[in-house]
Amino acid sequence: MNRYLIALVVLASGCIGRSEAGALPESLQPSAQRGAQAATAAPGATTLSGRVTWHGAHPPMAPIPVTGNTAGCGTSSPFAALVIGADEGVAGAVITVEGLRGAVTPATVTVDQRGCNFSPHVSVVPVGGRLNFTNHDTVLHSVHAFRGAVSEFNLATPPGLSLARPMTAPGLLRIQCDVGHTWMSGWVHVVDSPFVAVTDAHGAYHIPNLPPGTYRVTMWHEGWTPRPSTDGHPVYSPPVTHTETVTVPASGTVDRNFTLS
């Protein structure tokens, strides 16, 4: 009996590994899995905006000790999985209007490696665009991207250099640095819809040009409760998603807020 219990615990702890993607917003799912609703929409005249705010006492958000390259990276790194501003705004949440696709402008989105962290921590890149990594530090970094548990790419970014990589498939990438900087982490949402936004330092988001209709709007936020880790990379509870139904008129502004607690 004990043997089976131990085996179960070992198996379960292996499953905890990374915070799983869980239920992904539609725009991040492979196209084959999308609902029948997904239609290419002409741009409209309505803006959906709002804030994601924290409600209640803050959970533990202690800085993460820096274990390597302290000369180049400092001695600690700010807690990145949950960032709450002075006005209780939550940064780095991703709002997606589901069931809509639209012409995305291929753009280059830059993620800096600065102070031995990925900045921004969460970014949105359109399919067909490019993701640019620039190492502003004096130490070697790498960008190791995972789609789920599978490695998507692992590229070196020597000090002072940049690399750009085309993003061709929608989905959610988790990025880490493998050169001894286990605290470095980030998320890249590759999307084929222009109706996706990341909240800023005030927790505010802004999605313009929505055509009228009734939509499901999903807020995604990475999980923030620390879980056991076997390799020094911070591991957290799975991402949190909230979905609401929003009716968008032909023009004007629709406000929709989300809370996390």
Place this chain on the structure above:
Amino acid sequence: MLHSETASPVARTSPARSLAFARAIVFGTVLVSGCSAVPSAARLQAETPTSGPAIVAIDTEAASRGAPIYARYCETCHGVRGDGRGVSASNMNPRPRNFVSAIYKCRSTANSQLPLPRDLRRTVAAGIHATAMPGWNVLGDAQLYEVVEYVRTFSPRWRSEPVPPPVGIAAETPDDDASRTRGRAIYDRVGCSACHGSGGRGDGPAVPSLRDDSGQPIVPFDFTGNRPLRCGSAPAELYRTLVTGVDGTPMPSFSTTMTPPELWDLVHFVMSLRQ
């Protein structure tokens, strides 16, 4: 073979005839399978995409001949399901490769891409130094081809994911003192010492935190001494490893941030450590 002791009253062939029949079948199968041949030139050409990524279909006939080879030589470590969980696997570091995920360290294709079948044949034939994977020189060319085709059947990726053409390897620059000196400077500037150590002994400060993609601790290569390199010891093979990275490990690809002359300088410097 045990024969049933409760013979049914319904007509059965006698045990002696069954045995002879069985032997004939086995002999015939061996005779037929002995006709396995090395892959044709056309086949070898088809399995290496040249103009762009292409699905490299599995040679199912060869794969079926590879199955008994795998069962005999590979299964103990790599497992019945090819997932690297053979009965001997748990004692090994590094673990046997998981063929289901199809993440391979030594490839001639770009970072995080499927390898060419010939990359797998090379690894099977040469082995991987300082691991439990021996060089299987007991296998002839035909058997190498067959067992690799069988190994490919473990992963669905080969059926849906195109394999890119092999990465280009720029012409080698002169391996002289100037190149090695530049290589030393590149090694320091880029930061290879973070993992490989300032002397290339694989003892850099990042080592305690390094894990492979399966979560096992992994140690960077020690270039000093005359150890065979993981993916081949020829200069061009080290160059290729810098371009492709070592999938499934923290070793990234450096091709996007270094020029071919810089890569060759780095190769020349690293090779000089081996002497």
